Amino acid sequence: MDHFNYHDGALHAEEVPLSRIAAEVGTPVYVYSAATLTRHFGLFRQALDWTEHLVCFAVKANSNLAVLKLMGDMGAGMDVVSGGEYARARAAGVPGDRIVFSGVGKTLAEMRQAIEGGIRQFNIESEPEMRALSELAASMGAEVPVAIRVNPDVDAKTHEKIATGKSENKFGIPIARAREVYAEAARLPGLRVVGVDVHIGSQLTDLEPYRLAYGKVAELTRALRADGHSITRLDLGGGLGIPYRRDNNAPPLPIEYGQVIRDSVGDLGCEIEIEPGRNIVGNAGVLLTSVIWLKEGEGRDFLIVDAAMNDLLRPSMYGAHHDIVPVTEPAVGADVRAFDVVGPVCESGDTFQKGTQLPGLVAGDLVAFRSAGAYGAVMASEYNSRPLVPEVLVSGDQFAVIRARPTFEEMLARDTIPEWL
Numbered sequence: 001m002d003h004f005n006y007h008d009g010a011l012h013a014e015e016v017p018l019s020r021i022a023a024e025v026g027t028p029v030y031v032y033s034a035a036t037l038t039r040h041f042g043l044f045r046q047a048l049d050w051t052e053h054l055v056c057f058a059v060k061a062n063s064n065l066a067v068l069k070l071m072g073d074m075g076a077g078m079d080v081v082s083g084g085e086y087a088r089a090r091a092a093g094v095p096g097d098r099i100v101f102s103g104v105g106k107t108l109a110e111m112r113q114a115i116e117g118g119i120r121q122f123n124i125e126s127e128p129e130m131r132a133l134s135e136l137a138a139s140m141g142a143e144v145p146v147a148i149r150v151n152p153d154v155d156a157k158t159h160e161k162i163a164t165g166k167s168e169n170k171f172g173i174p175i176a177r178a179r180e181v182y183a184e185a186a187r188l189p190g191l192r193v194v195g196v197d198v199h200i201g202s203q204l205t206d207l208e209p210y211r212l213a214y215g216k217v218a219e220l221t222r223a224l225r226a227d228g229h230s231i232t233r234l235d236l237g238g239g240l241g242i243p244y245r246r247d248n249n250a251p252p253l254p255i256e257y258g259q260v261i262r263d264s265v266g267d268l269g270c271e272i273e274i275e276p277g278r279n280i281v282g283n284a285g286v287l288l289t290s291v292i293w294l295k296e297g298e299g300r301d302f303l304i305v306d307a308a309m310n311d312l313l314r315p316s317m318y319g320a321h322h323d324i325v326p327v328t329e330p331a332v333g334a335d336v337r338a339f340d341v342v343g344p345v346c347e348s349g350d351t352f353q354k355g356t357q358l359p360g361l362v363a364g365d366l367v368a369f370r371s372a373g374a375y376g377a378v379m380a381s382e383y384n385s386r387p388l389v390p391e392v393l394v395s396g397d398q399f400a401v402i403r404a405r406p407t408f409e410e411m412l413a414r415d416t417i418p419e420w421l
């Protein structure tokens with residue numbers, strides 16, 4: 001359930017008509033609902049209320065400071081994968097001891113930043129990283145909590161570009177070698193082994209891969225404890241999928257996911273961390289755009305909108321589907337026409353959808369791309385020198401611009417022409 005619904009003939013974000021946001025902020029613009037974010041975060045907490053836990057929001061899904069602050073103020077932890085994400089989490093008021101640091105390529109500078117600023121745990125993804133972190137922490141007189149990310153070789157049954165738990169993926173340490181690596185970790189100075197970490201992929205719509213992976217983590221945890229390690233935390237990653245289409249094939253709910261966790265690892269007495277991103281913020285956002293032109297092609301009509309692949313990359317990158325809906329509620333029985341919905345960028349890949357049935361639209365009308373709150377604004381670029389898409393947060397009947405659209409002057413001012421040119 002989200003908070004983008006039609007009432008009084010128009011699509012609203014909570015109590016705010018999207019047309020008002022378009023009039024005041026312009027389009028394209030991302031619009032998020034605070035109520036949906038709050039609700040979804042609560043569902044994960046509820047799913048784990050049978051045990052000590054921390055829900056660490058995956059900052060990569062949406063890293064706007066206002067979104068992070070909203071989550072942080074509710075008690076969320078954060079899963080970060082770069083110095084930039086770490087800085088954002090801290091700037092949003094999240095204390096270091098609620099931040100976990102994941103990622104296969106942490107640099108020494110990023111490790112130092114997190115040790116100095118405070119960190120709940122590093123999720124180590126390779127032996128070279130582990131040795132470097134040990135040396136750095138020891139040189140700083142620190143002892144940092146670590147979990148080792150294991151690769152369970154489980155097929156997450158998702159898009160190949162976002163599966164992370166198969167042996168051919170770059171992530172984690174093969175689970176078969178984990179005991180040796182933990183043995184080395186225990187000997188290294190500067191590290192305190194606290195847990196096991198796993199994350200098998202994103203947009204999972206089936207719980208079985210989780211069951212398999214978490215079963216392997218449970219088995220490993222028992223073996224590690226037998227080897228003398230104190231494993232008190234399990235970081236089980238994120239990845240629970242969302243419905244991108246409003247049909248009856250909704251993916252499992254957080255509560256069902258929580259039950260799989262309980263069944264698989266619940267008897268180990270560990271604190272549970274999870275790292276959901278998309279499931280919290282995906283359906284909490286839409287991309288609002290205006291029709292620029294309707295263009296007749298050969299055998300097809302194009303709806304050219306002012307959002308493009310640089311604003312929402314998912315359709316061109318993964319062939320992803322986002323429901324496209326008119327902001328003015330279509331009359332019952334209104335005539336619909338098929339359109340290829342495209343953006344203004346000079347690539348044929350700048351196509352959001354082909355053959356979409358939409359009611360009579362004219363230039364200037366507003367349409368919204370649903371389910372765009374996750375991996376939308378964060379993946380946006382200024383390709384074709386299009387200003388970075390702004391973001392708005394709605395709560396009840398109020399809204400605020402939480403990232404402003406840069407002016408051309410601001411964009412130009414970032415470049416430098418050297419004196420010698």
Ligand SMILES: Cc1ncc(COP(=O)(O)O)c(C=O)c1O
Pocket residue numbers: 058061079102103164199201202203237238239240275276277278279374
């Ligand atoms: C380590 C890690 N944690 C959490 C996530 C969040 O995934 P999602 O947004 O699918 O919940 C990802 C992305 O797949 C990830 O790589």
Ligand SMILES: N[C@@H](CCCC[NH3+])C(=O)O
Pocket residue numbers: 060162202203314318374375
């Ligand atoms: N960017 C991907 C998700 C990546 C998840 C990364 N851990 C998407 O839009 O679906």
